[in-house]
Each structure stands twice: as structure tokens, then as C-alpha cells.
Amino acid sequence: MKTTDHSSVAQIVVKNLTMAYDNYVIMQNLNFSVNPGDVFIIMGGSGCGKSTLLRHLIGLKAPFKGEIFYGNTSFWNVLPAERDRIMKQAGILYQSGALWSSMTLGQNVALPLEQYTNLKQKEIRELVAFKLSLVGLAGFEDFYPSEISGGMRKRAGLARAIAMDPKFLFFDEPSAGLDPLSARRLDELILELRESLGATIVVVTHDLDSIFMIGNNSVFLDAGTKTMSAMGHPRMLRQDSEYDDVRLFLRRGETKESRHR
Amino acid sequence: MITPANDLLRLSPVSDSHVSLQLLGKWRQGSTLPDTGDIISGLTQFPRLEKISFDSSSLKSWDSILLITLTRLIETCEQKGVFVDRSGLPQGVKRLLMLASAVPEKKGTREKRRRPTFLAHVGEETLDFLKSAGEIISFLGESTIAVMKLFTGKARYRSSDLTLTIQECGVEALPIVSLISLLVGLILAFIGAIQLEMFGAEIYVADLVGIAMVRVMGSVMTGVIMAGRTGAAFAAQIGTMEVNEEIDALKTLGISPVEFLVLPRMLGMTIMMPMLCLYANLMGILGGLIVGVTMLDVNLVQYYLQTRNAVGINDLVIGIIQGVLFGILVALTGCLRGMQCGRSAAAVGNASTSAVVTGIVAIVVTTALVTIICSVIGV
Known part of the structure; x- marks a missing residue:
């Protein structure tokens, strides 16, 4: 694993985080850290608060209690402008792609570049073409999001997320709604980006194939106890987590006995 | 057995x-x-x-x-x-x-689904109301900041959004504005004519239609049309973007959605509304003219001169100012409802309905306020 060339800045620490909507607590006492170069998986059953946790990490929802650190910076205790500055180093792939529907794919990928760099139009155009070709969408600059398929929209969303060569990449259910082949290709792309960009990656998913293929660290959110019940390498957790729920989840509900039956 | x-x-x-x-x-x-x-x-x-x-x-x-x-x-x-x-x-x-x-x-x-007691319901509604009032105030604040940024040239929005809005609430609104204003002019003239004929004062139909259209009806009718047409469209556009996480994508990129989405729409509306109002005034007067010439034995020149004498510059200014205010209000309410939109298809529908209702209420209340202020200061 390539971790040496990262400074300690590229990591996320979550301390005593409690998430709540109004006063309804979803998860409490979350404590974990994402190390530089990790592909960190946030997993758990449907509706347990995985995506909400992601929204906390990317600055869309303030914690009810607790703190999130990016490096030494307490993410939610600084001014919004400072949060924006941190988020400028992050790329996010939303569940449905979240491409701006009134703009073409090219304009979608170009917007972050136009906003935050001093590149000339021609350079931006070349960069956009390059990023689109990275995700296998070369030549699709002038298509509108409504004119392409769901899987392509996701890939275009990824092209937008990596437009600024981010340090952090966040994925919300990357394989949801994709056929097995596209899902696998996307997983490979994620690993490739980790290697080539040297990015730290956080993935929200409950797709087991993805979890084992890309994850090297994870946290399991348990909706029943409303807190995290396990943390570590997904394969290790499958082998010998002390929690039955976690082992069951990672084995698709099969216990050892039922597999040998 | x-x-x-x-x-x-x-x-x-x-x-x-x-x-x-x-x-x-x-x-x-x-x-x-x-x-x-x-x-x-x-x-x-x-x-x-x-x-x-x-x-x-x-x-x-x-x-x-x-x-x-x-x-x-x-x-x-x-x-x-x-x-x-x-x-x-x-x-x-x-x-x-x-x-x-x-x-x-x-x-x-099952218990969770049970209906709350009356008191709990009132309490919840009150809290909701306070929350939404807070949202409106912070939205207005953000919009003000965005406008200030616009004047200092730091606002970030796409100029193509602005041109699109100008097109949508300009040229594309002309047919419906023409029809409605013409008909309002006709109706005013008809009703006025019945009363004025009794005194043999048919020529004053021109005064009535002219002043009513220019001072109030032109801007109010245009405002209502724009609330139904463009305000609802704004709410639906922005609401869909909210559902589709597009607003989130803007926020995480550090772009203020108010600056990026609301500002060009508000700007476009504010630019186009006075022009639409002027046009509506003309069409209304034309409607009055049709009734005057065809049914009241007033000839074209007479009608024109009578209108020109009746309508003063302050009527026009008041009408146009109202039009600008309506433009801002309709754009703001449309965008506000879009930004408040929940995350479902039904929520988008509710957002656009609510945008129209809020827009029209705002227009009527503003008209009342402007009328009262004008009569107090005597213009």
C-alpha cells in the first residue's frame, strides 16, 4: 500500500459523534479514524444512517454532538469558508450522480475548474476531455445528463469528482443501480484512482462484493444499538468479529453451519 | 353433524x-x-x-x-x-x-402512527411555523448577500442561466401577457361604459382604463401571470435539483446555491418585469380603445388624447415600481419554495403550488401597501 507520500493531513478522525434529526438520535458515540490511503467502508443495514454519516463528513449536516477532524482542524468548529477550503480538496460521487441537469457533461466537469483554477478555457477543455476519458466517457462532452444511462451518469459524476485531483474521495453507494459488470468496473476504477491520485477514499455501501474487493478498513453501523459495533478490515471482520450481526451481514446471513449444510 | x-x-x-x-x-x-x-x-x-x-x-x-x-x-x-x-x-x-x-x-x-392529540398538533404546527419563518429570514439574508456580491462583481453564477431566465420571462411570456392584459382592458372598459353612459360621459372610459391599467392592473396582472408561470417553474426546477442532490453537489463544491441559482433568476425577473408591465399597460389601453371605438362612438384620436391627458407620469412610475417589486417577490418566493423542497416527487409538486400561492399573496399584500403609502403621501 502506498502511504508514505501522504502527510498526516490527509486523514479524518471522528470523535464521539452523535447524529440526530431534530431530537431523534440516529447514531451515537461514533469513534473512528480514516488513515491516509485507506479505502474506508461505511457499512450497515438499510436506513441505519450510513448516508447521513457521509453528509456529516462532507459538510452538509452539522453533528448533534461530537467532532470531526480533518488533520488537526475541527471541521465543524471553524468558519464555513474554512470548511469550503477543506472541501475543495474533496471529490464526491453522489448516489444518483447528481449531475447538474441544465448543463452538459463537459460543463459539469468544467465548473469546479472554472471556479477554483486560473486555467485558460482551452486547458479546461482538454482537462475535461481527459477526465471524461478516464471514466470511459470520451467524446460525451456535449451530452446532457438526461440523455445518458444511469451507469454513465454515475461515471460522469466520478469524472466531476476527480476534476480537481482531490485528496479525499467520497462515494455514496457507488454500485447501487449498476449491473454486476459495471459495478465491478467502477470498483476497479476506485482502486486505480486510489493508487494514481494517492487519494484517501471513503465509501458508503452495503454491496458485499465491493466491500471485500476494495475495502481495507471499515466501520459497521448497527441500527439496533444505534452505534458502531465493529471496525477493521472487512475480511478480518468476516472471519472473527465478536459481533454476530457483523459476521452475519458480511456473510449475507449465512452462518457457518448453514454453509456446511 | x-x-x-x-x-x-x-x-x-x-x-x-x-x-x-x-x-x-x-x-x-x-x-x-x-x-x-x-x-x-x-x-x-x-x-x-x-x-x-x-x-x-x-x-x-x-x-x-x-x-x-x-x-x-x-x-x-x-x-x-x-x-x-x-x-x-x-x-x-x-x-x-x-x-x-x-x-x-x-x-x-402502530403506536407511532397514532394521531397526536390536538394540543400536540398545535404545538408541532407552531414549531414548524417558527422553523419556516427562520428559514425565510436566512434565505432573505443570503439573497441580500448575493445581491451585494453582484454589485461588487464577486457573484458566481452562469450568465447562460441569466439569459435563459430573461428569455423565459420575457419573450416567452408575451403571448399570455398580451391576451390577459387585452382582456382586462376590455372588461374594465365594458364595466365603466355601463356606468358612465348613464351620465353621457362615455369619453371618461379612456381615463378609467388608462389610469387603472397603468397604475395598478398592468403590474398586478403581469405579476400574477409570472407567479403562475415562472415562479412555479423556478420552484419546480430548484426542487428537482434538491431531490436529485444537485444542490448538495453545489454546496460541497463551495458554491452558494443562492448565488448560483437564485441570483440569475431574480436578476432576470427584475430586468424583465418593468418591460412586461409597460407592454401590459399598452395592451390594456388597446383593449379599452377597442371597446371605446367600436361601441361608444368615441373616435381614435379622441380616445388617444383623453388617455394622454388622464395618465400622469406618477401613475406610470408607481406602476413600474410595483412591477419591479413583484418581479423580485415572485422570483424570491419561487426559489425559496424550491430550496425548502423535500426529497420526493410529491414535495416538488407541493413546492410549485406553494410558490404560486405565496407569490400571489405577496403581490396582493404589496399592492395594498403601495396603494396605502401612495394615498398617505398623496401621489
Whole structure:
């Protein structure tokens, strides 16, 4: 694993985080850290608060209690402008792609570049073409999001997320709604980006194939106890987590006995 | 043998404490089924009942109707401590019954759905109202900041959004604005003519239509049209973006959605509304003219001169100022409702409905305020 060339800045620490909507607590006492170069998986059953946790990490929802650190910076205790500055180093792939529907794919990928760099139009155009070709969408600059398929929209969303060569990449259910082949290709792309960009990656998913293929660290959110019940390498957790729920989840509900039956 | 409760069911006692239920014929939706209550009261004939079993050898076909009857029967029997032997039921029925009872009802699932008390409801509504008032105030604040950024040249938005808005609430609104204003002019003239004819003062129809259109009706009608047309469209556009996480994508990129989405729309509206108002005034006066010339024996030049004398510059200025205010209000309410939109398809519909309602209310209230202020300062 390539971790040496990262400074300690590229990591996320979550301390005593409690998430709540109004006063309804979803998860409490979350404590974990994402190390530089990790592909960190946030997993758990449907509706347990995985995506909400992601929204906390990317600055869309303030914690009810607790703190999130990016490096030494307490993410939610600084001014919004400072949060924006941190988020400028992050790329996010939303569940449905979240491409701006009134703009073409090219304009979608170009917007972050136009906003935050001093590149000339021609350079931006070349960069956009390059990023689109990275995700296998070369030549699709002038298509509108409504004119392409769901899987392509996701890939275009990824092209937008990596437009600024981010340090952090966040994925919300990357394989949801994709056929097995596209899902696998996307997983490979994620690993490739980790290697080539040297990015730290956080993935929200409950797709087991993805979890084992890309994850090297994870946290399991348990909706029943409303807190995290396990943390570590997904394969290790499958082998010998002390929690039955976690082992069951990672084995698709099969216990050892039922597999040998 | 006991009397059959129905030709679909027969109760046959095996012993004092054991009754066999014979299922007959077709248990399907549409066939007349025995009432569960009757079956249960039939069973009460056996005071020492300990066990019931089923015989389905004569059952021809069945669907979910049989299952719900059985579920209720089994529930009642088990409450009374009667053992239900399911072995006589068809294989499929047995398995479906097992499946239905495999995950027991979660405690509290039903209670949560219970209607809150009146007081709790009032409290919740009040809290909601306060929350939404807070949202409106912060939205207005953000919009003000965005406008200030615009003046210092730091605002970030796409100019193509602005041109699109100008096109949408400019050229594309012309047909409907023409029609409505022309008709309003006609209606005003008609109603005025009936009254004024009694005094032989038909020529004053020109004054009436001219002043009414230029000072109030031109801008109010245009405002209402724009609220229904463009305000609703803004709410739906931005609401859909909210549903689609596009707003989130802007926020995480550090772009203020108010600056990026609301500002160009508000700007476009504010630029186009005064022009649309002017145009509406003209069309209204034209409507009055048609009535005047064709029905009241006023000739074209007379009507024109009368209108020119009647309508003062302050009428025009008041009308235009109102138009600008309406433009800002309609754009703001449309965008506000879009930004407040929830995350479902129904929420987008509600957002655009609410945008139109809020827009029209804002227009009427503003008109009243402007009229009162004008009469106080005497213009």
C-alpha cells in the first residue's frame, strides 16, 4: 500500500459523534479514524444512517454532538469558508450522480475548474476531455445528463469528482443501480484512482462484493444499538468479529453451519 | 353433524374436545364466504373444546381470502387456549401462514402512527411555523448577500442561466401577457361604459382604463401571470435539483446555491418585469380603445388624447415600481419554495403550488401597501 507520500493531513478522525434529526438520535458515540490511503467502508443495514454519516463528513449536516477532524482542524468548529477550503480538496460521487441537469457533461466537469483554477478555457477543455476519458466517457462532452444511462451518469459524476485531483474521495453507494459488470468496473476504477491520485477514499455501501474487493478498513453501523459495533478490515471482520450481526451481514446471513449444510 | 355454517365450511366434531373444520369448494375472492364471527360462535357450542383440526380434502381452490379467515380464526383460538392443528391444511396455505408469522409485529410500529392529540398538533404546527419563518429570514439574508456580491462583481453564477431566465420571462411570456392584459382592458372598459353612459360621459372610459391599467392592473396582472408561470417553474426546477442532490453537489463544491441559482433568476425577473408591465399597460389601453371605438362612438384620436391627458407620469412610475417589486417577490418566493423542497416527487409538486400561492399573496399584500403609502403621501 502506498502511504508514505501522504502527510498526516490527509486523514479524518471522528470523535464521539452523535447524529440526530431534530431530537431523534440516529447514531451515537461514533469513534473512528480514516488513515491516509485507506479505502474506508461505511457499512450497515438499510436506513441505519450510513448516508447521513457521509453528509456529516462532507459538510452538509452539522453533528448533534461530537467532532470531526480533518488533520488537526475541527471541521465543524471553524468558519464555513474554512470548511469550503477543506472541501475543495474533496471529490464526491453522489448516489444518483447528481449531475447538474441544465448543463452538459463537459460543463459539469468544467465548473469546479472554472471556479477554483486560473486555467485558460482551452486547458479546461482538454482537462475535461481527459477526465471524461478516464471514466470511459470520451467524446460525451456535449451530452446532457438526461440523455445518458444511469451507469454513465454515475461515471460522469466520478469524472466531476476527480476534476480537481482531490485528496479525499467520497462515494455514496457507488454500485447501487449498476449491473454486476459495471459495478465491478467502477470498483476497479476506485482502486486505480486510489493508487494514481494517492487519494484517501471513503465509501458508503452495503454491496458485499465491493466491500471485500476494495475495502481495507471499515466501520459497521448497527441500527439496533444505534452505534458502531465493529471496525477493521472487512475480511478480518468476516472471519472473527465478536459481533454476530457483523459476521452475519458480511456473510449475507449465512452462518457457518448453514454453509456446511 | 352440526348444521353447516355455509356450503364452504362444515364443523364436524371428532370428540367432545376436538372439532374438525371441513373446507369445501372454492375459497376465492368473490364467493360468499362464511363470516369468521359465525364460525367462532359455532365453535362455542363445544364448551370443552381443546383442539381444532382441518380437513381440506374437498377444497377445490383458494386464495388469500382463505388465509385471512384462517389467520383470524387461529388468533382467536390461540387466545382461548385452543390448540390449532394445521396439518390438515394444504401445503401452500401452511407455508404462507408460517411466513406471515415469521417476523412478529414490531412493538410500537402502530403506536407511532397514532394521531397526536390536538394540543400536540398545535404545538408541532407552531414549531414548524417558527422553523419556516427562520428559514425565510436566512434565505432573505443570503439573497441580500448575493445581491451585494453582484454589485461588487464577486457573484458566481452562469450568465447562460441569466439569459435563459430573461428569455423565459420575457419573450416567452408575451403571448399570455398580451391576451390577459387585452382582456382586462376590455372588461374594465365594458364595466365603466355601463356606468358612465348613464351620465353621457362615455369619453371618461379612456381615463378609467388608462389610469387603472397603468397604475395598478398592468403590474398586478403581469405579476400574477409570472407567479403562475415562472415562479412555479423556478420552484419546480430548484426542487428537482434538491431531490436529485444537485444542490448538495453545489454546496460541497463551495458554491452558494443562492448565488448560483437564485441570483440569475431574480436578476432576470427584475430586468424583465418593468418591460412586461409597460407592454401590459399598452395592451390594456388597446383593449379599452377597442371597446371605446367600436361601441361608444368615441373616435381614435379622441380616445388617444383623453388617455394622454388622464395618465400622469406618477401613475406610470408607481406602476413600474410595483412591477419591479413583484418581479423580485415572485422570483424570491419561487426559489425559496424550491430550496425548502423535500426529497420526493410529491414535495416538488407541493413546492410549485406553494410558490404560486405565496407569490400571489405577496403581490396582493404589496399592492395594498403601495396603494396605502401612495394615498398617505398623496401621489
